[in-house]
Amino acid sequence: MLESELDQALVFAEALARECGELIRQAFFKDWPFRTAPVGGYHTAYDVKKRTDPVTETDRAVEELCRRRILERYGTGHRVLGEEGFDGRPESLQVKDLDPPTWAIDPIDGTANFVHHIPLCAVSIALITEGQARLGVVYNPIMEEMFVARRSRGAFLNGKPIFCSGVSELPDACIATEYGSDRSASKVAMMLEMVRSILENGTQAVRSTGSAALNMAFVACGRFDVVTEWGPYTWDLAAGQVLVEEAGGVCLLPNGAQFILDGRGILAANRYLAEKLRFQAYAFA
Secondary structure: OOHHHHHHHHHHHHHHHHHHHHHHHHHHOOOOOOOOOOOOOOOOOOEEEEOOEEEOHHHHHHHHHHHHHHHHHHHHHOEEEEOOOOOOOHHHHOOOOOOOOEEEEEEEEOHHHHHOOOOOOEEEEEEEEOOEEEEEEEEEOOOOEEEEEEOOOEEEEOOEEOOOOOOOOHHHOEEEEOOOOOOOHHHHHHHHHHHHHHHHOOOOEEEOOOOHHHHHHHHHOOOOOEEEEEOOOHHHHHHHHHHHHHOOOEEEOOOOOEOOOOOOEEEEEOOOOOOOOOOOOOOOO
C-alpha cells in the first residue's frame, strides 16, 4: 500500500475503533452499576469457549461491525483476522509477505474484565501488509483512551505524543504479565516460573491488567516498563507492536528471540530493559 493509503487507513481505523467503542460502552453500562442487589449469575451474559475464556454478544457484534466496515471500504481485497472468527488452526495466524492487506481485530481484549465490569478492556485494530504491522489502534472506551500509532509517524494517546519510560534498572521497574486462559499443568508451571523470575530480579512492582493490548499500550506511554507473556495471538499483539516500537520501545519474544506476530509471545519493553529479562521458551500444543 502507498503511504497515502496507509494514512487514510489510519483515519479509517480510528473512526472504526470509536464506532466499536460505542457498542462496548453501551453494553458495559447497560446493567451496571447495579440498581438492585444481584441474585445469582452475572448481569452481563456470556458464553464460554472454555470456562476461563468468556465471549459475549458484544464481542461478536463488534467483530461483525469491523468485518462489515472493512468490506464496505476495501471490498474483498483485504483480509480480516479476528479472534471470534478464528478457526483454531495455527497456520491461520500467519500473515505472509505476499498475503493481501490483513486487518487483525480483537473486538474486546479483556472480555473477562468486561464481564466483571472492570474498566480495562479495549478494541484492538491493526493493519498488516507484507507481513508487518503498519498501524495500530487500541481504544478503551470506558476510560476514553485512544492509543494510535503508524510506522514512522510516532505513537499517540488522545492526540498527544507518547514515549516509553526511561527506567533502566529492574528494582525501579513496573512489569506486567498475564495468566491467560490455559490451566494445563505445563502452562501453569511456566507462568509461575515467569512470575518467580520477575520477583527474584527484585522488580519494584508486578501488575496484570487482563488485556495484552492495553499492557502494550501502557508500555508505549510509560505506565509499564515491561510486559511479558506467553500465549497471546496475532490480534492481541499487532496494534501493540506498532505502539511500542513507535514510542521508542522494543518487541521480542519472551526468550529473547526476534518477535513475530504469530509467535504466541511478547516481551515489550523500553530500550533500557529489553535485554535484562529472558524467560524459557514455551511449546504450544
